[in-house]
Amino acid sequence: xxxxxxxDNQASRLLLSRLLEKLGYEVLSVVDGMEAWETLRKEKIRxxxxxxxxxxxxxxxLCKRIRAADFPNYIYIIMLTSKDSKLDIIEGMEAGAxxxxxxxxxxxxxxxxxxxxxxxIRLEKKLEEHNRKLTEANEKVSEAYATIKKDLQAAERVQxxxxxxxxxxxxxxxFDWLFLPSTFIAGDIFNYFKLDEYHLGFYLLDVAGHGIPAxxxxxxxxxxxxxxxxxxxxxxxxxxxxxxxRITSPADVMGHLNQRFQTDDQIMQYFxxxxxxxxxxxxxxxxxxxxxxxxxxxxxxxxxxxIGSGGYPVAMFPEAEYxxxxxxxxxxxxxxxxxxxxxxxxxxxxxxxxxxxxxQLAQKVQDQPLRMIMTSVREALYQWKGNDQFEDDxxxxxxxxx
Numbered sequence: 001x002x003x004x005x006x007x008d009n010q011a012s013r014l015l016l017s018r019l020l021e022k023l024g025y026e027v028l029s030v031v032d033g034m035e036a037w038e039t040l041r042k043e044k045i046r047x048x049x050x051x052x053x054x055x056x057x058x059x060x061x062l063c064k065r066i067r068a069a070d071f072p073n074y075i076y077i078i079m080l081t082s083k084d085s086k087l088d089i090i091e092g093m094e095a096g097a098x099x100x101x102x103x104x105x106x107x108x109x110x111x112x113x114x115x116x117x118x119x120x121i122r123l124e125k126k127l128e129e130h131n132r133k134l135t136e137a138n139e140k141v142s143e144a145y146a147t148i149k150k151d152l153q154a155a156e157r158v159q160x161x162x163x164x165x166x167x168x169x170x171x172x173x174x175f176d177w178l179f180l181p182s183t184f185i186a187g188d189i190f191n192y193f194k195l196d197e198y199h200l201g202f203y204l205l206d207v208a209g210h211g212i213p214a215x216x217x218x219x220x221x222x223x224x225x226x227x228x229x230x231x232x233x234x235x236x237x238x239x240x241x242x243x244x245x246r247i248t249s250p251a252d253v254m255g256h257l258n259q260r261f262q263t264d265d266q267i268m269q270y271f272x273x274x275x276x277x278x279x280x281x282x283x284x285x286x287x288x289x290x291x292x293x294x295x296x297x298x299x300x301x302x303x304x305x306x307i308g309s310g311g312y313p314v315a316m317f318p319e320a321e322y323x324x325x326x327x328x329x330x331x332x333x334x335x336x337x338x339x340x341x342x343x344x345x346x347x348x349x350x351x352x353x354x355x356x357x358x359x360q361l362a363q364k365v366q367d368q369p370l371r372m373i374m375t376s377v378r379e380a381l382y383q384w385k386g387n388d389q390f391e392d393d394x395x396x397x398x399x400x401x402x
Contacts, residue, residue, distance in 0.1 A: 001118065002043070005029040006036035006050040006062065007080065012103075016049060016080075019107050023114065033057025037065060045075060046121050047114070049101070052081035052092070060095045067096035074124045076117040080105075152184035155215065159185050162222045164192055167371060170200055171280040173329075174402050178374040180341075180381075180394035187214030187271075188339050188395040189222045195247050198281055201235060204337040204397045205273035206292065208313070217269060221257075234260075250275050250288035254314060254322040258290075261315040270315040274308075274337050283329040283401060288322045290314050293340050296359055298366055300332035304359055307335075334370070334400045336362055341392035342377065347384050362398075370400050 003025050007013040010031075017027045028043065030036045034056040036048065052059040059079055066075055079097040081088070089100060098120070099113050159181075167176045175192045187207035195201045205221060207214040230238045234256040236245045248256070253275055261270075274295055276287030287295065291313030294306040307327060312320035329335065338358065345353040361380055365372040377396055382388055 001047065001121070002026045002028060002045055003114070004036060004039060004043075004045045004048040004050075006031075006033060006048065006054065006059070008032050008051065008054045012051070012080075016110075019110055020049075020114070023111060025114070033059060033062040036062055040066065040071070040075065044073075046073060047076045047078070047117050049078045049080055052079055052083060059097075060092065063092070063096035073128070074121070076120055078113055078117060149184075152212075155212075156181075156184045159189075159215065159219065162189065162191075162219070164190075168192075169402060170194060171198075171278075172402055173200060173278060173280065174370055174400045175202070176370045176374060176398050178377055178394065178396040180378070180388075180390060182341070182390045182393050183211060185212065185215035186393040186395070187211075187218050188341070188393040189218040190337070190395060190397045191222065191226065192397070192399070193226065195235060195277065196243070196245075198279060199247055200278040200280060201276070202278070202337075202397065202399065203273055203275040204292070204339065204395060205271050206339045206341075206393070206395070207271040208269060210392070213269065217261075217271065221271070224257075247277065249324065250277060250286055251322045251324045254288050254290050254311075258312075258314045258320055258322075259318065262318050270313045272313045276335075278329060278399075283333075285327050285329050285335070286324050287327075288324050290322055291316070293338055293343060293355065296334075296336040296338075296355075296362055297327055298334040298336065298362055300330065304363060306355070306359075329399075329401045331401050334362070334366070334373075334398060336373065336399075337397040339393055339395040341390060341394040342381065342396060344392065345381055345385055345390060345394070348386055353381065353384055370398055373398050 003020055005013055005016050005027060007016065008031050013029050017029050020027050028039060030039055032054045036050060037057060050059040050062055063077055066077065077097050078099045078101055079092050080101050080103065082103045092100060099116065101110060101113055163179065170192065177190060187210060190204040192200060192202040203225060207217045224234065230236055230245055234253050235248055237248055238244060239246050272291035274287055274289050274292045276285055278285045287307065289308035289311045291311055294308045297305045297307050307325050311322055343353055343355050343358060361376050362373055365376050374396065381394060
């Protein structure tokens with residue numbers, strides 16, 4: 001270890017140098033505080049022995065300047081002084097000195113003071129190493145988080161590309177939606193599409209859980225429920241006579257998915273879904289509810305009602321059977337599907353938003369454009385929650401015969 005000696009007395013400086021060299025240290029010596037300051041700025045010094053009284057810059061001011069500077073490592077300072085009063089020691093400590101040697105001194109005392117300083121420096125080196133490793137670990141975590149964030153943002157774009165166009169009319173039925181994922185990617189997914197020249201299909205599903213596992217399953221389901229290959233399409237199946245296909249009933253679609261995605265006790269990944277088919281020739285609509293919140297049926301000239309009473313989630317019970325519900329959508333009628341991220345959204349008092357409140361909102365804007373349902377629900381949830389950060393995905397899919 002290198003030790004810097006600052007002392008304007010040549011005899012004292014030479015004595016200190018000889019004693020420290022005998023103790024095994026490399027010694028640099030200067031004649032005053034200013035020269036010591038310049039040396040500290042150029043050389044890597046961890047310990048210094050300085051006289052109190054020196055020309056140009058005394059030991060006290062040198063200590064203050066060192067402590068005010070931003071050196072890369074701590075410099076342990078031993079003050080060499082003939083002053084031994086408590087007030088002098090306090091003044092030196094306040095200036096930044098770590099220890100004192102009162103003149104005259106002997107080799108044993110010098111050795112003890114230096115060894116004490118070495119222990120402090122070793123501890124500081126260990127702390128530096130610990131901090132270095134901690135900094136490296138934090139940098140690696142930050143890099144990993146940045147990579148994960150980038151990947152999640154890419155997945156978010158992929159998921160967005162799977163969503164249908166909002167405010168779209170297909171075969172005289174207008175569709176619109178609200179989608180507010182709780183994280184980058186959601187376990188909710190939905191779609192509406194042509195099954196043939198007369199029929200429309202629609203669904204909204206909610207995979208249990210959050211984050212990547214839920215989103216991966218929702219991606220898979222979206223792919224399956226949009227397949228055009230009759231060999232792997234649960235929505236249609238091939239027949240030998242024209243038109244060479246038949247549309248699968250909603251209950252059979254649920255049965256197919258339930259068998260295909262049966263979970264095990266370790267994973268326990270299931271999903272809820274409402275899937276329906278609209279015959280656009282007469283408005284006949286058949287849907288199946290699999291553990292999902294009951295759709296809201298807003299009829300133009302009749303009372304609002306909830307369709308279905310629950311059903312079993314898909315992939316939970318292999319023996320589950322699914323019921324179908326039939327309604328007729330006439331001009332002006334609306335059907336609203338939604339996830340429990342809306343109805344179970346909690347406010348500051350831990351009270352849920354509730355289905356009743358959602359129904360009231362939908363009724364309030366029943367005579368206004370379909371988009372007003374999305375706007376009203378979004379604003380109401382922000383006000384209810386107090387912010388735009390949700391614990392669960394918020395999804396709403398609405399349709400109207402125009």
